[in-house]
Amino acid sequence: MEQHDEVFMSFLISKSAFIKAEQCIKHFFLYKNHPYLRDSISRDKQFIFKRGTDVGIYAQQLFPGGMDVTEGEKRDQELFAQKTKQLIEQGVKTIYEATFIYDDLLVMVDILHLHEGEWKAYEVKSSLKITDTYVKDACFQYYVIKNCLPNLVDFSLLTLNPKYLKEENIEIDKLFKTTSILKDAINNNDYFSHKIALAKLSLEQNKIPDIKIGTHCFQPYECDFLGSCWKNIKEPNSVLMLGKLTKQAMFDLYDQGIRQIDDIDLNYVQHKEVKIQVKAVIEQKEQLFKDEIKQFMSAIKLPVCSLDIEVWQPAIPYYTGTRPFQQIPFLFSMIHEEQGKINQYSYFKPIEEDLRKEFLERILFMTKDFQTILMFDKSLEETVLNQLAELYPEYKHDIMQLKHKIIDLAEPIKKGNYYHPAMQGNFTLKSLAPLVNQESGFNDLDIQSGISAMYIYESLLEKNAIEAEQIKQQLIDYCEMDALITYQLMTFFNHKLD
Numbered sequence: 001m002e003q004h005d006e007v008f009m010s011f012l013i014s015k016s017a018f019i020k021a022e023q024c025i026k027h028f029f030l031y032k033n034h035p036y037l038r039d040s041i042s043r044d045k046q047f048i049f050k051r052g053t054d055v056g057i058y059a060q061q062l063f064p065g066g067m068d069v070t071e072g073e074k075r076d077q078e079l080f081a082q083k084t085k086q087l088i089e090q091g092v093k094t095i096y097e098a099t100f101i102y103d104d105l106l107v108m109v110d111i112l113h114l115h116e117g118e119w120k121a122y123e124v125k126s127s128l129k130i131t132d133t134y135v136k137d138a139c140f141q142y143y144v145i146k147n148c149l150p151n152l153v154d155f156s157l158l159t160l161n162p163k164y165l166k167e168e169n170i171e172i173d174k175l176f177k178t179t180s181i182l183k184d185a186i187n188n189n190d191y192f193s194h195k196i197a198l199a200k201l202s203l204e205q206n207k208i209p210d211i212k213i214g215t216h217c218f219q220p221y222e223c224d225f226l227g228s229c230w231k232n233i234k235e236p237n238s239v240l241m242l243g244k245l246t247k248q249a250m251f252d253l254y255d256q257g258i259r260q261i262d263d264i265d266l267n268y269v270q271h272k273e274v275k276i277q278v279k280a281v282i283e284q285k286e287q288l289f290k291d292e293i294k295q296f297m298s299a300i301k302l303p304v305c306s307l308d309i310e311v312w313q314p315a316i317p318y319y320t321g322t323r324p325f326q327q328i329p330f331l332f333s334m335i336h337e338e339q340g341k342i343n344q345y346s347y348f349k350p351i352e353e354d355l356r357k358e359f360l361e362r363i364l365f366m367t368k369d370f371q372t373i374l375m376f377d378k379s380l381e382e383t384v385l386n387q388l389a390e391l392y393p394e395y396k397h398d399i400m401q402l403k404h405k406i407i408d409l410a411e412p413i414k415k416g417n418y419y420h421p422a423m424q425g426n427f428t429l430k431s432l433a434p435l436v437n438q439e440s441g442f443n444d445l446d447i448q449s450g451i452s453a454m455y456i457y458e459s460l461l462e463k464n465a466i467e468a469e470q471i472k473q474q475l476i477d478y479c480e481m482d483a484l485i486t487y488q489l490m491t492f493f494n495h496k497l498d
């Protein structure tokens with residue numbers, strides 16, 4: 001289960017702390033000794049953690065009737081470890097959140113199960129795939145548990161099965177895939193003792209390690225201390241704020257002593273998307289490739305509308321006939337203009353019912369009279385439309401017609417045909433919003449991202465009618481704002497061509 005399993009200031013080294021030591025020893029040191037410097041956790045990250053916890057609890061049904069060591073207790077891992085020991089001695093066969101401490105290392109594992117006299121451990125991941133980082137985490141857990149519980153014979157990761165198709169009821173054993181990492185764990189035993197010794201040594205030295213920033217600040221996860229380490233670097237003209245460059249390429253410049261964007265020699269910049277950013281900073285003005293924009297805009301035929309779709313991707317499939325993480329469209333907003341007046345329309349699908357057919361019929365009906373449908377980054381919308389065409393083949397022709405009318409306004413931006421220094425290396429709709437509509441108020445919305453929209457929609461399953469109505473409005477406001485800015489981007493480009 002992906003969760004925060006750390007007690008700050010504790011002398012114990014948890015799995016979370018160990019991962020940080022692997023990433024950067026300074027990250028580990030700050031995490032253990034200066035947690036108050038840690039960045040606040042974004043709303044999107046909080047949602048992702050919650051999903052991990054929820055999927056972990058759901059997976060307990062694979063081994064029903066177990067005892068949860070954390071239930072009814074305050075968050076005290078040493079107490080959890082004592083309780084785990086007691087439950088094992090009492091002959092309890094399934095333990096959730098089983099906790100172990102060995103050599104000052106602390107791990108919790110989602111499920112510990114006794115099978116024919118031998119223990120097997122399972123860690124749940126709310127993911128369709130196993131990553132190297134998951135395997136390394138699991139090997140660390142195995143290392144600690146095996147030293148406490150010699151009778152541990154296997155350690156597996158439980159991930160969601162991408163091929164599982166929900167029928168009326170969830171078949172839990174088919175929903176999850178079990179993958180043993182035992183071989184890796186056995187092969188890595190020595191690695192952990194060595195790495196842990198180094199981590200402990202860094203704590204003993206009682207001095208913040210002198211580590212320079214680099215690509216490691218983002219691998220395998222974005223560091224929690226960027227606000228502290230990067231505070232003098234994240235200024236608009238830093239080369240580390242350039243968009244469309246890999247982190248490695250940015251640090252290649254940075255490490256050569258090229259710290260400011262205007263220090264870059266334009267003769268050495270090959271990519272147009274990078275060149276345009278450098279020029280914009282040097283000249284302190286927008287960069288516009290008028291001919292390219294003109295040609296692009298000539299494809300827009302009237303009448304025109306803009307369209308934005310929001311999707312829900314439940315980890316545990318909710319509707320019959322859907323798979324884990326399948327994209328379920330639940331809201332679309334469209335904007336068009338009539339006699340100089342902006343009109344907006346939104347369709348919201350209630351979460352309780354699978355009304356994807358009604359959703360599709362409504363979108364087809366509402367867009368049928370428009371010659372051009374504007375989007376900003378159409379990839380998600382196209383995926384949704386393709387899935388709906390497969391699901392409802394009787395509408396395939398109409399969906400294809402709709403797709404032919406799409407014009408993606410992200411294209412000229414991505415190709416570097418327009419850039420303003422205020423975009424600060426971002427090529428997103430949000431970075432364009434203040435330029436195309438100074439009163440857009442994107443930042444005043446309750447929902448700020450598609451990820452948040454998705455999780456907030458999911459939260460409707462637990463809300464009463466009054467709360468649900470508020471949430472529905474927040475979601476519509478967010479989606480309408482996306483559609484509005486997309487529409488206004490067209491007007492913005494038209495003015496630039498006047």
Ligand code: SF4
Nearest residue numbers: 024026027217223229
């Ligand atoms: S921001 Fe980078 S250098 Fe600083 S602690 Fe994090 S990973 Fe280490």
